[in-house]
Amino acid sequence: MQENNLLLLTDEQMRTFITNGCLLLKTDFSAEFHANLLEQLNTVYTEEGNPGNNLLPRIRDLQKVFDHPVVTGALTSVLGPNYMMHAHRHGHFNASDKAGGWHKDSYWGYDRMRNHHPNWAMIMYFPQDTPVELGPTGILPGTQNHQSRNFESSEQAGEVLANGEAGTFALIHYDIWHRSTPNILGQPRYMLKFEFMRTEMPQQPSWNNQERAWKRPTNLLAPIAEHDLMWEETWNWLSGEIGSLAETASPDAEHIQELASQLAGFEPTAINAAYDLARRGQLGIEALLKGLNSDNEQVSRVSAYGLSVAGSGAVKGLTAALTSENKDIVVRAVFALGELRGLAAEAAPALVKLFEHPAEEVRIAVVDALGFVDRPSDEIVASLAKALQDANAQVRFMASLSLSRLGASAEAAxxxxxxxxDDENRYVRAHAAESLHYIGTERAKNTLIKYLLNSRWCPTTTKVNAFYP
Known part of the structure; x- marks a missing residue:
C-alpha cells in the first residue's frame, strides 16, 4: 500500500498509545464483508477446528483487513515503515460465561526481557458486533511496562473493554495485561489476534507528527501509576532520539541516594526512580550499575531499564557487567546495550564473544540485541548466521529476526x-523466510521464491474439497 493511503495516527493518538498502551480503532468495511468473514470463520472452525498460524491463508478475506488504511496507518505510526507481520497468529473463540485470567502474552512460549519501547504490537480484530455482553477482550491501560500485577480487580484498574461494532480493533503494546471477559449471550465471539514487529529503528516520527514537544494526552487512562519521564523518553525515542534523558537533571548525591533506595519498592515507583537516575549523569549511572548487579531481581531488572536510556555514559559499566557470573545480570546488561544501539557500538565485540556463553538465556539476549545495532559489521552478520545453527530453537529464530532488521547488509547470511x-521449528522456518524478504537482494529473493513455490499451500483444499473446483 502506498504511504499516502495510510491513515496515520495523530499526535494525540500517539500520546494515548504511549501512556495507555492501547487504542481502540475501527475499519469501515460493509456489514456484508463482515457477514461473509463470519461465515468463513464458522465453516472453518466447525469443519476443521482452529486454523492457528494458518488463519490468514485459510480465511482469505482477512488479508483485506490488514491492508486497510486504518490498520496499516496505525501499525506504521507505532512500529515504523516496513513492519513485519509475525508468523504467529491466532483466532480466539470465546463462548465462556467465565472471565479469563489476567496475563501478558508470552513470546510464543519462550522468554525474553520485555521492551518498554514499542518494538512489538498486537492487533485484536473483532469481525462481529461485540457488545459488552458478548465477552470482548479486557485491557489494563498503562500496565504494559509493569512486570507484576499491580492491581486487585478490574474495577480498580480501570479496565478498557474492546467492545464495539464489527470492524473494531484494539491496537495494543505487546506486553500489556489483558484477559477475556464473560460471554453471557452464548453466541460465537471471535477475536483475531495478530502480532507485529518493528524492523527499522526510528529515525524520525512515523505518525502524523505536528507538535515536537511531549505533553500528556487528554485521555490518560493509566490509573495505577504515572510515568512522565518514561512517556517523554518513549516519545523522543519514537522521534529518532537515543539517550534523550542523559544528563538532563542535577547529579545531587543525596537525591540520587534516595532514588536508589526506591528501586526495591513498589514496582511503578521503582521504574520512575530508574528513569530519574538515568538523567543524573555519572553518579546516577553508578547507582543504576550497582542496582544492576544486585541480588534483588526487581532492583536488577528496573536498573537495566534505567541504564538502557542513560546514554553513552552507561556503556562502559554495562560492558563490564557482561563478565558477571550471574547469567541474569548478563542478560539484562545485554538488553540495555541493545537498546542503546549505536551509542553502544564499542561493546559489539564483547557481545559477539557471548555467542559462546553456555547459558541459552544469554545467547538469546545477544542475538536479539545485535539486531538493533545501527551499523552492522561483517562479524555481527557472521555471528548471527552461525547462531542459526544453535541447539536452542529460540536462539535460532531470534537470530533470523535480527537478520531481518539488518536488511541488505546481511546478505552474507x-x-x-x-x-x-528446513529447520524443524516452524518459527525458525518462518523467520528465515521473512529475513530473506527483508534482506531483499536478488540472491535472497531467488532463495525465498524457490522456498515459497515448493511449500505452496492451497487455502481452499480441505478434507471435504480435495481437488475440485
Missing part, C-alpha cells in the same frame, strides 16, 4: 538462512 528454511 543467505546460505545459512536457506538451510534454516
Amino acid at each position: 543467505v546460505p545459512q538462512l536457506e538451510v534454516a528454511l
Whole structure:
C-alpha cells in the first residue's frame, strides 16, 4: 500500500498509545464483508477446528483487513515503515460465561526481557458486533511496562473493554495485561489476534507528527501509576532520539541516594526512580550499575531499564557487567546495550564473544540485541548466521529476526538462512523466510521464491474439497 493511503495516527493518538498502551480503532468495511468473514470463520472452525498460524491463508478475506488504511496507518505510526507481520497468529473463540485470567502474552512460549519501547504490537480484530455482553477482550491501560500485577480487580484498574461494532480493533503494546471477559449471550465471539514487529529503528516520527514537544494526552487512562519521564523518553525515542534523558537533571548525591533506595519498592515507583537516575549523569549511572548487579531481581531488572536510556555514559559499566557470573545480570546488561544501539557500538565485540556463553538465556539476549545495532559489521552478520545453527530453537529464530532488521547488509547470511528454511521449528522456518524478504537482494529473493513455490499451500483444499473446483 502506498504511504499516502495510510491513515496515520495523530499526535494525540500517539500520546494515548504511549501512556495507555492501547487504542481502540475501527475499519469501515460493509456489514456484508463482515457477514461473509463470519461465515468463513464458522465453516472453518466447525469443519476443521482452529486454523492457528494458518488463519490468514485459510480465511482469505482477512488479508483485506490488514491492508486497510486504518490498520496499516496505525501499525506504521507505532512500529515504523516496513513492519513485519509475525508468523504467529491466532483466532480466539470465546463462548465462556467465565472471565479469563489476567496475563501478558508470552513470546510464543519462550522468554525474553520485555521492551518498554514499542518494538512489538498486537492487533485484536473483532469481525462481529461485540457488545459488552458478548465477552470482548479486557485491557489494563498503562500496565504494559509493569512486570507484576499491580492491581486487585478490574474495577480498580480501570479496565478498557474492546467492545464495539464489527470492524473494531484494539491496537495494543505487546506486553500489556489483558484477559477475556464473560460471554453471557452464548453466541460465537471471535477475536483475531495478530502480532507485529518493528524492523527499522526510528529515525524520525512515523505518525502524523505536528507538535515536537511531549505533553500528556487528554485521555490518560493509566490509573495505577504515572510515568512522565518514561512517556517523554518513549516519545523522543519514537522521534529518532537515543539517550534523550542523559544528563538532563542535577547529579545531587543525596537525591540520587534516595532514588536508589526506591528501586526495591513498589514496582511503578521503582521504574520512575530508574528513569530519574538515568538523567543524573555519572553518579546516577553508578547507582543504576550497582542496582544492576544486585541480588534483588526487581532492583536488577528496573536498573537495566534505567541504564538502557542513560546514554553513552552507561556503556562502559554495562560492558563490564557482561563478565558477571550471574547469567541474569548478563542478560539484562545485554538488553540495555541493545537498546542503546549505536551509542553502544564499542561493546559489539564483547557481545559477539557471548555467542559462546553456555547459558541459552544469554545467547538469546545477544542475538536479539545485535539486531538493533545501527551499523552492522561483517562479524555481527557472521555471528548471527552461525547462531542459526544453535541447539536452542529460540536462539535460532531470534537470530533470523535480527537478520531481518539488518536488511541488505546481511546478505552474507543467505546460505545459512536457506538451510534454516528446513529447520524443524516452524518459527525458525518462518523467520528465515521473512529475513530473506527483508534482506531483499536478488540472491535472497531467488532463495525465498524457490522456498515459497515448493511449500505452496492451497487455502481452499480441505478434507471435504480435495481437488475440485
